[in-house]
Structure formats: structure tokens, C-alpha cells
Amino acid sequence: PLACNTAAPDEGNMYLLGHIGSAEIKDRFLKQLISGEARSAFFMTEPAEEGGAGSDPSMMQTTCRKDGNHWVINGRKAFITGADGAKVGIVMAASEEEDSRGGACMFLVDLPDPAIRIVDVPNTIDTSMPGSHATVEIENLRVPADQLLGQPGEGFKYAQVRLSPARLSHCMRWLGACIRAQEIATDYACRREAFKKTLIDHEGVGFMLAQNRIDIKQAELMIYWCASVLDTGDLGSTESSMAKVAVS
Ligand SMILES: Cc1cc2nc3c(=O)[nH]c(=O)nc-3n(C[C@H](O)[C@H](O)[C@H](O)COP(=O)(O)OP(=O)(O)OC[C@H]3O[C@@H](n4cnc5c(N)ncnc54)[C@H](O)[C@@H]3O)c2cc1C
Structure with a gap:
């Protein structure tokens, strides 16, 4: 960022x-x-x-x-x-x-x-x-x-104008960091061998990476959903709060 x-x-x-x-x-x-x-x-x-x-x-x-x-x-x-x-x-x-x-x-x-x-x-x-x-x-x-x-006297209103998109851009930064971390972990798991097979072929590792991918996709969809609400001109206070809790 x-x-x-x-x-x-x-x-x-x-x-x-x-x-x-x-x-x-x-x-x-x-x-x-x-x-x-x-x-x-x-x-x-x-x-x-x-x-x-x-x-x-x-x-x-x-x-x-x-x-x-x-x-x-x-x-x-x-x-x-x-x-x-x-x-x-x-x-x-x-x-x-x-x-x-x-x-x-x-x-x-x-x-x-x-x-x-x-x-x-x-x-x-x-x-x-x-x-x-x-x-x-x-x-x-x-x-x-x-x-x-x-x-x-309008400062609280302006804070709201700033806060919803700022919550969403926190989510976008976290998503970017997660995708990068997932890439690094997957790449390593596909190269490193232990007990005569790559780490990715050990279920314990593969399942964790699969779960990460699911979480990342859910986060991405939640970000798009919240962004689509902000695009309508709505303040999106509830939606951006929900996205921030879920994505973080
Ligand atoms: C890393 C970091 C960076 C920050 N950067 C800035 C910055 O640059 N500028 C700035 O002005 N501030 C910044 N903040 C402050 C941030 O905005 C406040 O921490 C936040 O508003 C919460 O206020 P508080 O910490 O006083 O918690 P409090 O208001 O005392 O809340 C305490 C607890 O009560 C809960 N709570 C509060 N309201 C509700 C509610 N309605 N329903 C249920 N639970 C509730 C909260 O979840 C929290 O656990 C930053 C905070 C952090 C952690």
C-alpha cells in the first residue's frame, strides 16, 4: 500500500x-x-x-x-x-x-x-x-x-463520508496481503518435499491452503458487495462495518 x-x-x-x-x-x-x-x-x-x-x-x-x-x-x-x-x-x-x-x-x-x-x-x-x-x-x-x-459544524458528517470507504480500503489492503501470502505458501508447499512427497500432497497442508482460498474468495465477494453499495452513493455504514469485521 x-x-x-x-x-x-x-x-x-x-x-x-x-x-x-x-x-x-x-x-x-x-x-x-x-x-x-x-x-x-x-x-x-x-x-x-x-x-x-x-x-x-x-x-x-x-x-x-x-x-x-x-x-x-x-x-x-x-x-x-x-x-x-x-x-x-x-x-x-x-x-x-x-x-x-x-x-x-x-x-x-x-x-x-x-x-x-x-x-x-x-x-x-x-x-x-x-x-x-x-x-x-x-x-x-x-x-x-x-x-x-x-x-x-459539519465535521461529524464529513467523518462518515471518509470512514466507510476507508473501512473498505482497509479490507482491500488486507485482501492483497492475504493473496500474496497464499501465493508464497502455495508455491513453497508445491516445491518442498517431506516423507517422499511434496507438502501440498499431505492433506493437513493442502486442506489449510484450500480453506484459505475459500476465505479469500468470501472476503473478495464481500468487498465487491460493499463497493457496489457505495457506488450507489449510499454511505454504506452498516455494509462497510460488516465487511471490515468479516474480512479482517
Ligand atoms: C492501529 C490503529 C490505528 C488508528 N489510527 C487512527 C488515526 O489515524 N486517527 C484517529 O483519529 N484514530 C485512529 N485510531 C483510533 C480508532 O479510530 C479507535 O480505536 C476507534 O474509534 C475505537 O475507539 P476506542 O479505541 O476509544 O474504543 P472504545 O470507543 O472505547 O470502544 C471500546 C470497545 O467497545 C466496543 N464498542 C464500542 N461501540 C460499540 C457499539 N456501538 N456496539 C458494540 N460494541 C461497541 C468496541 O468494539 C471496543 O471493543 C486507530 C486505532 C488503531 C488500533
Whole structure:
């Protein structure tokens, strides 16, 4: 995925900016992601131990308020994939403004920024994801008003626009990895001999590879099914959740 520029979170972020971004935002932020010159991060989740937003984004504690021609953002975020080393950030915060209170805003930011401090970069086993999944502290981050994505207060809606296709593209990346693993395993089982026959001819090995093929085909069909729902313009929230559980 990294080599094809379809890795998370860049793929989902590109999708979101392609759908919601103004011409100026596309030119300034999206272009560098599409060309692969920059990586991005999506700042939504917050530390659970502080009661912040997780599977329920409406619990968002990070706030944004207007100050002249800028917005000022404060809060803490967790599990922010790729934050360390990203050049583009999409930061989500709950609005404190009268006309958009109860809603969220999304902002495009240039990274690194001294107001976004990386507190911790956990040591995880998924080394294929550069930048790991950081915890960050946002303190008085000032963002020019023209770097607000879309309309104020519409952030939760935009998160939904991003999340369903992003779930599906997770499934597509996993399917690709599984097909490759299956190819490697089958190739080896067809070459390696033990007890005077190739491994594939031992039922214990052949059955496992056969079961894998069945699982892979089921995953593929589920992905096509969910994609066909998204193609109709439907948000596909239920379908993409089902696909993500089944395919993972
Ligand atoms: C590898 C990784 C990368 C990530 N990258 C990012 C990122 O780049 N940016 C970002 O903003 N976030 C990111 N996240 C965070 C991710 O979006 C959250 O982990 C997710 O939203 C769940 O929130 P939570 O961990 O706080 O779990 P919680 O919301 O505390 O949920 C805890 C448990 O409750 C269950 N649960 C929750 N709701 C329901 C429900 N309605 N029905 C049944 N069970 C339920 C869940 O299954 C879970 O087991 C990442 C997470 C991981 C693991």
C-alpha cells in the first residue's frame, strides 16, 4: 500500500479532501499527497482514559473557537497514525461557536507545528505503517479560517463520508496481503518435499491452503458487495462495518 500510495490514513484523507476540499485546499494540501511527496495524519480519536472520543466521535473533547480570522484549537489526540513525520494534518475539534455548537469542525494544518506536540510514539508491530500511532497534545493551535474544511459544524458528517470507504480500503489492503501470502505458501508447499512427497500432497497442508482460498474468495465477494453499495452513493455504514469485521 505504501508503494502504491494507497496506505492508511493517506488514502482516506485524499478521498475526503477530494470530496469536500475547496479548490484552494486541493491545490495546497491534496496535490502533495497524490504525488506522494507528503504523508498525512487524521486527528480524530482522543485518549480513552480521559473520557475522549473513540468509537463515539460525538464525545469529542478537543475544542475550536474563532479568534478574528483564525480558529484556536486545544485538546489531546491518541492513536494518530503517521503523525510523526506527516506534513499534512486533518484535525477534528468540537465547535464552541454559537452557530455551530454541538457540531465539529475539520481543519487542514501544515505539519510539523510547535502547537502540536507528539507526546508518545508507541512501539507497535505494524512497522509497515510509518510514523506509528502517536498520542499528541494540541495547545493553542492557530489555524487561518480558510483552512477550515467545508462548513463549520459539519465535521461529524464529513467523518462518515471518509470512514466507510476507508473501512473498505482497509479490507482491500488486507485482501492483497492475504493473496500474496497464499501465493508464497502455495508455491513453497508445491516445491518442498517431506516423507517422499511434496507438502501440498499431505492433506493437513493442502486442506489449510484450500480453506484459505475459500476465505479469500468470501472476503473478495464481500468487498465487491460493499463497493457496489457505495457506488450507489449510499454511505454504506452498516455494509462497510460488516465487511471490515468479516474480512479482517
Ligand atoms: C492501529 C490503529 C490505528 C488508528 N489510527 C487512527 C488515526 O489515524 N486517527 C484517529 O483519529 N484514530 C485512529 N485510531 C483510533 C480508532 O479510530 C479507535 O480505536 C476507534 O474509534 C475505537 O475507539 P476506542 O479505541 O476509544 O474504543 P472504545 O470507543 O472505547 O470502544 C471500546 C470497545 O467497545 C466496543 N464498542 C464500542 N461501540 C460499540 C457499539 N456501538 N456496539 C458494540 N460494541 C461497541 C468496541 O468494539 C471496543 O471493543 C486507530 C486505532 C488503531 C488500533
